[in-house]
Amino acid sequence: MGWLSHEEDCVEMTRTRSAPTISQVAAAAGVSRSSVSRAFTNPHLLSEETVKNVLRIADEIGYVPNHTARALSTGRYANIAIIVPDIANPFFPPMIKAAQEDADNSGFCVFLGNSNEDPAREDQLLARFLGQVEGFILVSSRLGEQRIRHYVERCPLVLINRDIKGLPRVLIDSGPGVSEAVHHLAELGHKSIAYLSGPKRSWSNTQRLAAVKKAGRELDLKVSVISTTTPSYQAAREVSARLINTGATAVISFDDLTAQGVIAGLSDHGLVVPRDISVVGCDDVLDAATHPSLTSVSSRSAESGRTALSILLDFLRKGNTGDIRFSLDTRLVSRETTARPRLP
Amino acid sequence: MGWLSHEEDCVEMTRTRSAPTISQVAAAAGVSRSSVSRAFTNPHLLSEETVKNVLRIADEIGYVPNHTARALSTGRYANIAIIVPDIANPFFPPMIKAAQEDADNSGFCVFLGNSNEDPAREDQLLARFLGQVEGFILVSSRLGEQRIRHYVERCPLVLINRDIKGLPRVLIDSGPGVSEAVHHLAELGHKSIAYLSGPKRSWSNTQRLAAVKKAGRELDLKVSVISTTTPSYQAAREVSARLINTGATAVISFDDLTAQGVIAGLSDHGLVVPRDISVVGCDDVLDAATHPSLTSVSSRSAESGRTALSILLDFLRKGNTGDIRFSLDTRLVSRETTARPRLP
DNA sequence: CTGAAAGCGCTAACAG
């Protein structure tokens, strides 16, 4: 690690020259400032010739309309903000990416906020963005309902994976996928399964646990539930003994990370997946990139981002859209960590 | 999947009420507008009483300074933009997260741009952000040097993993880590190793290939190089036959994703890692979350983001900083996919 | 079709 300095190269990054303004273009083109403005925003109000001329001069000078000044004048910021609890959690990037791309195509810039799972920080981010965006996408918000409603009053906002009545929200419903997973295991011949639980307060975990129990009941399987303190790889690895003690021949884990922890933990006890025990994850964030590749419940993370964005843009264009609750269901992606149980 | 509408709940998200302005606060508090402004930006210029009074009234009314108006007036946007080729590539999120967090702590908001590996789109993003940010962080930029210099003239900019003389840049140098990996393999007793190459035009790949060759020469190992069309899991999986044919007992792969592909590919041929062949990845994006956990070269992604941000903020505060070339070196993270070679 | 004038909400000299 080190610093190198070549003094002779210091021409760059000295002082940024201030951007050309509309006035300069107007002067150079011999037209009024409003004409320049119109050439960019309402060319059809101008003679073809004027437009062409202005645009040419502008290009020469290197003029680019100032986003900020325009926003102040029109009230249209052409910016939105996405706030997530943790960018580094692989569940979120595909969502951000999808929303980003669509926003981009509609001419919007996107601010990204990382609340770090902290409601206070989330609140602060919202406040900071408030004066410069036309809308928010709040993902898995940890903020109190009161505060969320506070912001909704001042700026359009759509929630992802947070179910507040009356607010537009898109929810990824793990139910169907988890249920499918249980059926899949039952078909393979498993009679006793375990669910490794995630955070108690998590909306997703609640959905998943309920789905496992319901499907287990219907298929007459024994269902054991094991909890970890925190849904980490390490924590999951450490509960493997308890998992084994349940006598389950298959385990459904809260997410892919904990599923990998389970696989490692079982291996610590000499058990091989899927030969000795089958494992299924949730969220499908690893694709097939592990070996053996993980059977998992798809998360549709990208779609949720896209959907939230389109709800937001729709609202910005058309106004009131009523109480929107968009539910995305999920399905099982069957790969290599599930198999028939070993005969006793 | 479905839409539910409860008409009775439509109170929300109708029309956003326009935000209170400084004038309203001034009127309510019985002071001039500048005093309100000062209460927020230079409270020390005001009597304690006035400040308290203004702040109280502002809070009551729900006034929050308008970021955009302030920016237009001061020229300080308090925004920066980070542009990456692919948010969904696990190499980038830790970097974005780290930069985001530090920016946040310095009162900056961050725009996120995803160029999708497309220079034209990257250019467009730059242009769109230009009028509303104080600086850029360009990660693994695919843009031509001319264009980058064009933007540098108008706005401070720091590069990550792109080495352009005279521009501030932070580079993650895989050299030391890769070299360490080769030494590690040699110590385990390997005599013949292979490098699975990444994109030809990639700065990182060039570094890595060179380091493997150099260390291999020094340690008197046989080094074979295999290339894939694209550095994907699948592509890596498919070259395993060629890898095996080299007779190498260990392979170093361009990144972690391809390393996992290699492991799967070897397994397709009945070979078990690390019993039959050792594998090491690069970037260390998987932590220990796979089984067996991958030996990899650390990427220091987060640190690169933090460093780039601090260079940028330093520049914004202090001006010209000369030719900065900050190099972060790497090291080997030894885990479970490397072992002694099998005896012939 | 084009220009003049007012103003978006805030800050920053400059007086007092």
Next chain:
DNA sequence: CTGTTAGCGCTTTCAG
């Protein structure tokens, strides 16, 4: 310490 006066760069009536 506080009020007054100009703008920041752009859009947008309103006239012509």
